[in-house]
Amino acid sequence: MRWTVLDAALDSSGRGRGEERAPGALRAAGLLDRLGAHDGGAVHARIDDPRRDPATGLIGAAQVREASMAIGAGVAQVRAAGDLPLVVGGDCTILLGVFLGLxxxxxxxxxxxxxxxxxxxxxxxGEGADMELSILTGHGPDLFGRALVDPAQVRLLGHRPPQDDPARREADRVDPRIVQLPAPALRQRGAAPVGRELAAEGSAPVWxxxxxxxLDPRALPAVTYPEPDGLDWDDLAALVEPLARSERLLGLSVADFNADEDPDGRHARHLVEVLSTVLAS
Ligand SMILES: [Mn+2]
Structure with a gap:
């Protein structure tokens, strides 16, 4: 199957941060050529008002909903054409729309x-990228009238919540049906075996x-909210390779590349190289 790249430059802060420029930067670094991918163009996904919606507490709630519909329609269209969607953000808020199309x-x-x-x-x-997993599993603000993902079918991997209070409370709130493997445990078990086990687990389709x-900020500093003690590039490739080969895989979203933090494009080129290697396998 072939990949179709779909740009979704959604920045949930509404402040036009560098995630908005990630799809352009990754294209300029050769993403489509290196993947041999079809060009799905860009969906209209924009938040241009940084105020929080009083009802939901979410920045740009109406625009998040609109962007999600557009992303969902784009994903469904790529799938209908028989390709695998590669949705390039933007930040993690793009995942809401992805699941509308699955x-x-x-x-x-x-x-x-x-x-x-x-x-x-x-x-x-108030950024959507703070809460998309809770929204998807029916815990955050109700944007779509239903949960979009069954928490028991979520595998949460590679996180390492900082030890200060707000983030720890966030980690404590994660739905207990979600299976978690934080970064230290993932490293201990080995990224490659973890990837193989996940790929072999069940038969349901997976995004x-x-x-x-x-990734660790030493491996990739060009993100908006860097977090220490992350994975290195080798861990990431070893983890993703078996997932990318799995027949259960319906597609991939890549979020949070901050192009403003990568003025000479070196991180974009490295990311494209790693993606093309693991996705071609
Ligand atoms: Mn995220």
Whole structure:
């Protein structure tokens, strides 16, 4: 199957941060050529008002909903054409729309430095990227009238919540049905065996979400919310390779590359190289 790249430059802060420029930076670094991917163009996904919606506590709630519909329609269209969608953010908020475009019962491999499990009131920022996993599993603000993912089908991998209070409370709030493997445990078990076990687990279709802050800031500093003690590039490749080969995989979203933190494009080129290697396998 071939990949179709779909740009979703959604920045949930509404402040036009560097995630908005990530799809352009990754294209300029050769993403489509290196993957031999079809070009799905860009979906309209924009938040241009940084105020929090009083009802949900979410920044730009109406625009998040609109962008999600557009992303969902884009994902469904790529799948209908028989390709695998590669949705390039933007930040993690893109995942809401992805699941609007996927069949019910699709599971989620969620690789992220954080758990993204705040809600509209516990989040300090109000950014959708603080809470998309809670929204998806029916815990955050109700944007779509239903949960989009069964928590029992979520595997939360590579996070390492900082030991200060707000984030620890966030980690404590994660739905207990979600299976978690934080970064230290993942390293201990070995990224390659963990990837193989996940790929072999069950038969339900799965989406793979990669927030690049799952990487250690020494490996990739060009993210908006870097978190120490993350994975290195080798861990990431070893983990993702078996997932990318799995017949259960419906597609991939890549979030949180901050192009403003990568003025000479070196991190974009490295990311494209790693993605093309693991996704071609
Ligand atoms: Mn995230």
């Amino acid at each position: 069949p019910a019962g699709t599971g989620l491999w969620f690789l992220d430095g954080h758990v993204d499990f705040f809600d509209g009131h516990t989040s300090e920022t 793979l979400h990669l927030d690049l802050d799952v």
